């Protein structure tokens with residue numbers, strides 16, 4: 549049976565690290581939603597599919613969570629008497645969620661920097677994109 553995405557195609561598309569543990573991503577043999585065999589990028593350590601984030605994004609997201617500056621999900625929280633495995637799982641889920649925010653913030657920061665370079669004294673009206 550023909551693979552929708554071959555192992556080589558999948559491997560060539562991998563960039564970055566696992567958004568949960570920061571580990572290495574590799575092609576994982578699976579089936580897609582239509583039942584066709586395919587390879588998807590994922591983390592064997594976390595047993596999750598993952599599209600990957602840059603190590604820069606992961607490290608910032610990890611610090612936000614570990615240093616208790618940001619929690620993405622209220623439902624992944626440690627209850628009294630939680631096992632070490634569950635605490636680790638919650639932390640990984642929080643880091644993965646924080647990665648989305650960090651990526652967006654870095655993207656916004658870059659966009660805002662470009663705007664200020666173009667017109668350093670421009671005031672941007674609320675609701676305006678600032679693009680003229």
Ligand SMILES: [Zn+2]
Pocket residue numbers: 566567568569570571591592593594595
């Ligand atoms: Zn992982």
